[in-house]
Amino acid sequence: xxxxxxxxxxLSLSPGERATLSCRASQSVSSSFLAWYQxxxxxxPRLLIYGASSRATGIPDRFSGSGSGTDFTLTISRLEPxxxxxxxxxxxxxxxxxxxxxxxxxxx
Amino acid sequence: xxxxxxxxxxxxxxxxxxxxxxxxxxFTSSNAWMSWVRQAPGKGLEWVGRIKxxxxxxxxxxxxxxxxxxxxxxxxxxxxxxxxxxxxxxEDTAVYYCTALPNWGQGTLxxxxx
Numbered sequence: 001x002x003x004x005x006x007x008x009x010x011l012s013l014s015p016g017e018r019a020t021l022s023c024r025a026s027q028s029v030s031s032s033f034l035a036w037y038q039x040x041x042x043x044x045p046r047l048l049i050y051g052a053s054s055r056a057t058g059i060p061d062r063f064s065g066s067g068s069g070t071d072f073t074l075t076i077s078r079l080e081p082x083x084x085x086x087x088x089x090x091x092x093x094x095x096x097x098x099x100x101x102x103x104x105x106x107x108x
Numbered sequence: 109x110x111x112x113x114x115x116x117x118x119x120x121x122x123x124x125x126x127x128x129x130x131x132x133x134x135f136t137s138s139n140a141w142m143s144w145v146r147q148a149p150g151k152g153l154e155w156v157g158r159i160k161x162x163x164x165x166x167x168x169x170x171x172x173x174x175x176x177x178x179x180x181x182x183x184x185x186x187x188x189x190x191x192x193x194x195x196x197x198x199e200d201t202a203v204y205y206c207t208a209l210p211n212w213g214q215g216t217l218x219x220x221x222x
Contacts, residue, residue: 044213045145045212050210056210096172097155099152099155100152101152
């Protein structure tokens with residue numbers, strides 16, 4: 001089973017700042033089958049990024065994903081008020097398709 | 109508009125069974141690989157399992173804690189995905205989501221308690 005570790009656990013930033021979230025896998029994620037999700041309280045997760053770097057439909061271009069192998073990054077170039085949420089990475093290259101524990105981005 | 113609507117959640121005693129349904133509209137679900145994901149109260153996301161489309165074999169895969177207790181199935185004639193859960197434990201208490209990426213349902217709460 002591939003274990004995903006996300007860091008930091010919590011990121012405290014102000015609107016307009018840049019957010020950099022890390023997701024590290026215990027073994028290589030095949031074909032960069034790595035996704036990022038955003039979840040707000042009381043809501044279902046929303047797919048942001050798939051294939052490590054492809055934005056899902058309707059996702060603003062301030063969200064970008066990068067990385068390969070075992071190290072992946074989600075970058076939010078300039079935080080908007082609606083971006084404060086929990087972010088999860090998930091690998092879907094090798095069953096079971098595990099999630100990371102999440103990074104909370106909160107308002108400083 | 110694509111919609112996934114889960115139903116069938118509720119309160120069940122440890123050792124009991126429950127079947128969740130996920131009704132799909134707005135796209136042809138028969139072509140989709142579909143999954144169940146759960147989230148315990150105040151916790152992160154946990155992948156439950158997946159079923160491929162029939163054209164891709166219709167096979168299922170499960171996370172280890174669910175293997176042998178949970179069964180995912182689909183009825184493409186009804187555009188519906190199912191999750192049969194047996195031998196439920198208190199640690200199965202969670203909101204259960206169905207997904208057909210990029211779409212997610214809003215989830216249904218399952219509470220396992222005596």
